[in-house]
Amino acid sequence: MPLPSDFFAQDVETVARALIGCTLLVDGIGGVIVETEAYDHTDPASHSYRGETPRNRSMFGPAGHAYVYRSYGIHWCLNFVCGEPGSAVLIRAIEPQAGLEFMRERRGGIADRLLCAGPGRLCQALGVTIAHDGLPLDRPPFVLTAGTSAEIVTGRRIGISTGVDLVRRYALAGSPYLSRKIGP
DSSP states (O other): OBOOTTGGGSOHHHHHHHTTTOEEEETTEEEEEEEEEEEOTTOTTSTTTTOOOTTTGGGGSOTTBEEEEEETTTEEEEEEEOSSTTOEEEEEEEEEEEOHHHHHHHTTSOOGGGTTBSHHHHHHHHTOOGGGTTOBTTSTTEEEEOOOOOOEEEEOOSSOSSSTTOOOEEEETTOTTOSSOOOO
């Protein structure tokens, strides 16, 4: 069942948690979301913390749209814009299920466990680029469907230098497809 149109109108932490177990497809390629991180305008690690810029404009647009940016000048990262302006959920990892042959080709034949383990790897495997920035998530090329309830673990976010004390990383407990294990 597709996610309801008002799903993304909620606060960013609720959405980040609720996305675990949902299925994400981009042009028919994707799988189950197993790891997310939440960011909003009050968070010093968020791109929206200092206000709107040309780079982060999509974060201030309507909920339920994609925000895509380049990380370290190398990797694309996919985020889902949420209800409050300047808030978005970073999609950190999925369990690859649909279009594996395309993912393997795009990622150079690495192990399936690593195809989408990390936001840059995920975008490369799914073919996400800046062309997806600002697109609505309820229309092609995106398909988002509700998942079943899942056991979720939480932890600190990865790859940031500010706001590190905030526990805003959510993951499917026991998943081997995470970008990095949570906890001991």
